[in-house]
Amino acid sequence: xxxxxxxxxxxxxxxxxxxxxxxxxxxxxxxxxxxxxxxxxxxxxxxxxxxxxxxxxxxxxxxxxxxxxxxxxxxxxxxxxxxxxxxxxxxxxxxxxxxxxxxxxxxxxxxxxxx
Amino acid sequence: xxxxxxxxxxxxxxxxxxxxxxxxxxxxxxxxxxxxxxxxxxxxxxxxxxxxxxxxxxxxxxxxxxxxxxxxxxxxxxxxxxxxxxxxxxxxxxxxxxxxxxxxxxxxxxxxxxx
DNA sequence: ATAGTCTATCGTCGATTGACGATAGCACGC
DNA sequence: GCGTGCTATCGTCAATCGACGATAGACTAT
Numbered sequence: 001x002x003x004x005x006x007x008x009x010x011x012x013x014x015x016x017x018x019x020x021x022x023x024x025x026x027x028x029x030x031x032x033x034x035x036x037x038x039x040x041x042x043x044x045x046x047x048x049x050x051x052x053x054x055x056x057x058x059x060x061x062x063x064x065x066x067x068x069x070x071x072x073x074x075x076x077x078x079x080x081x082x083x084x085x086x087x088x089x090x091x092x093x094x095x096x097x098x099x100x101x102x103x104x105x106x107x108x109x110x111x112x113x114x115x
Numbered sequence: 116x117x118x119x120x121x122x123x124x125x126x127x128x129x130x131x132x133x134x135x136x137x138x139x140x141x142x143x144x145x146x147x148x149x150x151x152x153x154x155x156x157x158x159x160x161x162x163x164x165x166x167x168x169x170x171x172x173x174x175x176x177x178x179x180x181x182x183x184x185x186x187x188x189x190x191x192x193x194x195x196x197x198x199x200x201x202x203x204x205x206x207x208x209x210x211x212x213x214x215x216x217x218x219x220x221x222x223x224x225x226x227x228x229x230x
Numbered sequence: 231a232t233a234g235t236c237t238a239t240c241g242t243c244g245a246t247t248g249a250c251g252a253t254a255g256c257a258c259g260c
Numbered sequence: 261g262c263g264t265g266c267t268a269t270c271g272t273c274a275a276t277c278g279a280c281g282a283t284a285g286a287c288t289a290t
Contacts, residue, residue, distance in 0.1 A: 025165075027158070027162075030158040030161045030162055030165070031158045033155070033161055034155070034156055034157050034158045034160075034161055035156075037152045037153070037155045037156040037161075038152070038153065038156030038157075040148070040149070040152045040227075040230075041149055041150075041152040041153030041156045042149050042153075042247095042248085043142070043145040043146045043149045044248095045149075046145045046148055046149055046152075046230070047145055049230050050140075050145070050230065053230055059266090060266075060267060060268095061265095061266065061267085064266095064267095069248095069249080069250095070249075070250055070251075071266090071267075071268095072249085072250065072251075072252090072267095072268080072269080072270095073248070073249055073250070075267065075268055075269085076247095076248075076249085076268090076269095077248090078267095078268095079268080079269095094256065094257050094258070094264095094265065094266040094267070095257090095265095095266065095267085096266080096267060096268090105230065108227065109227055109228065112155075112223065112224055112227055113224065115155075115161070115164050115165065115168055115220065157277090157278085159278095174236090175236075175237060175238095176235090176236065176237085179237095184278095184279080184280095185279075185280055185281080186236090186237075186238095187237095187238080187239080187240095187279085187280065187281075187282090188278070188279055188280070190237065190238055190239080191238090191239095191277095191278075191279085192278090193237095193238095194238080194239095209235060209236040209237070209285095209286060209287045209288070210235090210236065210237085210287090211236080211237060211238090231290100232289100232290085233288100233289090233290080234287105234288085234289080234290095235286100235287085235288080235289100236285100236286085236287085236288100237284100237285085237286085237287105238283100238284085238285080238286100239282105239283085239284075239285095240281105240282085240283075240284090241280105241281095241282085241283100242279100242280085242281095243278100243279085243280090244277105244278095244279090245276105245277080245278080245279100246275100246276080246277065246278090247274105247275080247276070247277080248273100248274090248275080248276090249272100249273085249274085249275100250271105250272085250273090251270105251271095251272095252269105252270085252271085252272105253268100253269085253270075253271100254267105254268085254269075254270090255266105255267085255268080255269090256265105256266085256267085256268100257264105257265095257266090258263105258264085258265090258266105259262100259263095259264085259265105260261100260262085260263085260264100
């Protein structure tokens with residue numbers, strides 16, 4: 001289980017292997033790390049990750065409330081993080097829940113660790 | 116000592132404490148991590164870090180030879196990494212030696228680890 | 231001194247990013 | 261069905277990024 005409140009849960013995380021099909025070195029790994037690093041290369045997006053990590057927010061509207069940015073801007077940051085594989089969401093209903101994709105985060109940490 | 120070939124050595128690294136004056140959380144930490152992450156948010160810059168990490172290159176011209184980019188472009192990438200605190204250089208002479216600033220790299224890893 | 235080599239900087243260009251407001255799409259309650 | 265609230269997307273604009281060639285600066289060797 002990822003969440004304590006099932007109503008805002010994201011679907012179960014993919015098998016751990018999925019995010020590690022690319023090796024930790026070589027051009028592919030370089031590009032993957034670059035994409036992940038670029039995704040967290042903005043203070044607002046790091047703030048979002050911290051909020052979700054500490055479970056201080058779960059749904060989009062809460063994240064919007066915590067940041068001094070317009071709703072559309074926050075939505076864009078969420079999209080970037082999701083595209084990078086650092087977030088997952090449950091698209092059901094008007095309240096969209098977000099949670100960290102720990103596979104992607106692990107992948108990021110692993111790629112950085114070996115530099 | 117950082118290097119095996121003193122002729123291309125960078126000046127001694129600053130005391131470890133220097134890069135850790137900012138805490139690991141809060142807005143300052145978010146901005147610092149964002150700057151570091153943005154600096155490695157490009158495949159060429161990750162490639163450069165790997166080259167230097169493996170000591171496959173030490174001076175600017177070697178790095179230029181290893182990358183499919185113009186010399187000016189490589190120089191710009193080196194500047195970005197240096198500004199972010201991930202590289203140091205010895206500015207003496209026409210052959211400029213580069214090496215990884217392990218304080219900055221440690222800082223990056225520490226900031227990412229606690230997300 | 232002078233020529234040659236190496237690196238940093240400048241200027242420019244197209245592509246991308248980040249911000250916003252406006253708007254469309256979607257589930258729920260009435 | 262119909263409005264209401266929430267989220268995603270679109271369009272726009274200024275700012276930044278990334279690439280290059282050209283040029284300037286610095287040191288070496290001749």
